[in-house]
Amino acid sequence: MTASTAPLFDRVAIIGIGLIGSSLARAVAEYGLARTVVCGDRSEAACIKAMELGIVDAAYTDPVTAVDGADLVVLATPVGTFAAVAEEIGLSLAPGAIVTDVGSVKQVVLRDVAPSLPDGVHLVPGHPVAGTEHSGPEAGFAALFQGRWCILTPPPGTQAEATEKVAELWRRCGSKVEIMEASHHDRVLAITSHLPHLIAYTIVGTAADLEEDTKSEVIKFSAGGFRDFTRIAASDPVMWRDVFLNNREAVLEILQRFTEDLTALQRAIRWGEGDLLQETFTKTRAIRRGIIDAKQA
């Protein structure tokens, strides 16, 4: 076995075998990244499904049993559960083990997970910027992370070797890895991911509140732009509730700026300022082209 194909870990324990956890489990098995991969999920149905799908070697509803002997533990539950899960497993973690996560918000990991980890256990928070609107173990697929960014936010003082091992895990899953501060991550993701989801939830909610006639028209003519919002607004409600509750400040700050920009466009429409509208839409079109060029479309 060459260095680049040897397993990186002996035993990987993934807590939460939903979309992201099961995608990672598949990738770990498919690319030979660990000798054994197990999961811990409070949902017995998810555990049974993960075993049926053959994506883990063992599945446990008790997270303490799941992390027993693991040299890598991945938290892949909604971020609102991190504190409780970390508290439950903390004292059972093997000395030298690495704990990482896939949560969409990063400062919360330092706040909620770090205090429960004993000395000698390394925390390397992470966020694969990849996903779909689907949930559960059946929704996952190994290629989900291919060509996507994975952002790691190790706090100052994190062992460099631990950070590098987690980075290498994601690189072998096909991701590009970037390292940044947790607070910076949360601000960037507030505009690129959290605000768009909030807007989608709002638009679809507003449409759903319209009277019965219009609602049927909304579905009928959804191809006119609304359809893309309905896909985003179908994203997991619990996961997104936890994102907004745990990235409150950054989201509120970005929402304030967005509201001001929206008001400017509202004024432009009211006063017939076509130049301003065209100028804004031309600028945004160039951003879309940039995303396509960066192969992130």
Ligand code: NAP
């Ligand atoms: P998901 O498909 O809903 O799966 C989450 C799984 O965790 C479910 O099986 C759930 O069981 C289980 N779970 C919940 N609380 C638990 C607990 N306390 N202990 C053990 N298991 C528990 O979620 P996901 O979309 O994979 O998201 C997981 C994480 O990835 C979140 O932190 C999210 O922020 C992050 N993330 C998501 C995306 C995305 O696009 N979805 C992208 C990047 C990162 P129940 O069904 O019983 O609740």
